[in-house]
Amino acid sequence: MQNLFLAPSIMVGLGLFFGIILAIAYRFLRVEEDPRIEKVEEMLPGTNCGACGEPGCHSFAEKLAQNAQQPSGCTVASPDAIEMIADFLDVDPGKQEKRVARLHCAGGKAQAHQFAEYRGFENCHAAAQVSGGGKGCSWGCLGLADCEQACTFDAIQMNKNALPVVDIDKCTACADCVAACPRDLFEIVPLSHKLFVQCSIPLEGEAARVLCATACDACERCVLDAAPGLIRMENNLPLIDYIAGGSAKPEATFRCPTGAIQWLEGAQFEEKSQTRTDDPYARFL
Template sequence: MQSFLTAPAIMTGLGLFFGTILAVAYKLLKVEEDPRLAHTEEMLPGTNCGACGEPGCLPFATKLVDNEVEPSACTVASSDDIEAIADFLGVDAGKATKRVARLHCAGGRREAFQIAEYHGFESCRAAAVVSGGGKGCSWGCLGLSDCDIACDFDAIHMNENGLPVVDVELCTACGDCVDACPRDLFELLPLDQKLFVQCNTPLEGEAVTVLCSVGCDGCAKCAADAPEGLIEMKNELPIIDYTSGIAASPKATGRCPTGAIQWLESGQFIDNQESERGHAQLH
């Protein structure tokens, strides 16, 4: 009978001992949470898209409360919401440059040579892995809507030419389309960066134009016409240094024989105007 009672007594004693240790540790090690944190998180969109550079709205709210970032870094929130957060925290809202997704390809159905018809799972990633899709250009857009499906903000839609059109008003630069594209064709750029190369093909001359009428043929005329230091030719493609601080101008696009480099005032493909202009320049 005595041994029967001893075991529960020991267990109860151990429980009280370790419980006391945990309670003391909690009291000593507890990190006080800023009471503004929960309300700040509630004021954010709650999309957890990562466009702000943080993995979610809670980590971003934490940095807001700690005054490590500005409210304007949230590209999803409206201007009114950003002002409300700034007023609540008593900080400056800041001014963020709007970024949008741009596609390094203008070779739609009308411009890119088709070598086959792809029949299978309607996915760019599947086509790229299984057969490479039906386009002759192995570096161009496959046009099977992975980016459209991945976009949580309804900012991407496929046009009649088989290319994804980004709505710059709805785009939040979250980067989902960048991750979804198996050919790494999307790049997030400030909307005010208007000079853009719509090609990703590392070929030159006729090797490009037989595959796509608006592909870059590597002639380097754009680099010659642009301000010195703005454009450098790498792997037969013009690479624009957006961090150079050198002001770009439409002049760099003037002598491009295929229209592969464009001056974009807003959207990349507005009623296919850019694509059609490049096609007309070749013919």
């Protein structure tokens, strides 16, 4: 009978002992948190999207209190909220440059060659495991809306051509779509960077064009037409270097035979944001 109660008594005793140890440790070893952190966190949107580069709003609030970040680092907060945080902490709010998600592919249903019909789970990750979803291009957009479903802010809608249209007003550069795309086609870029390459095929000439009507064929005309140093070819694709090169201008897109490089005035894949005509200047009228 004594053995029946011995084991539970030992467990209860050990629990009390370690509980007392933890209570003492918390009492004497705890680190007091800056009371401003809680106040700042309340001023933040609370989306915990990670667009600021921190794992969540609390972590970002800690960095703000330590003056290791600027309030403008939160791309979700409104300008008024940023000013309010800056006033509360008595710091410079910083400059907030609008950034958006752009897709390095324009190969929708009407452009990309389809060699098979995909029937299965309606998501890009599943299709990528089954011969790339039936598209001839194994680098392009699969068009099954993983990015749309992953977007916390409802900023992505698939168009009739099975390409994602990112609402530049709603987009907060949280990078959920970057993580969701199995082809790594999304990139977060400043909205001011209007020159953009909408292709990821590392092939050249006819080998690229046979896969997609809007594929870059590595002709290098854009390199010649752009400011010196702005564009260079890498893996048969134009790489735009806004830091090393000169100012970007739409002239770099005029002689592109397929429209793989575009001058984007708004959202991608909207009719007014990218138009190709025989007259290169007509799209800006």
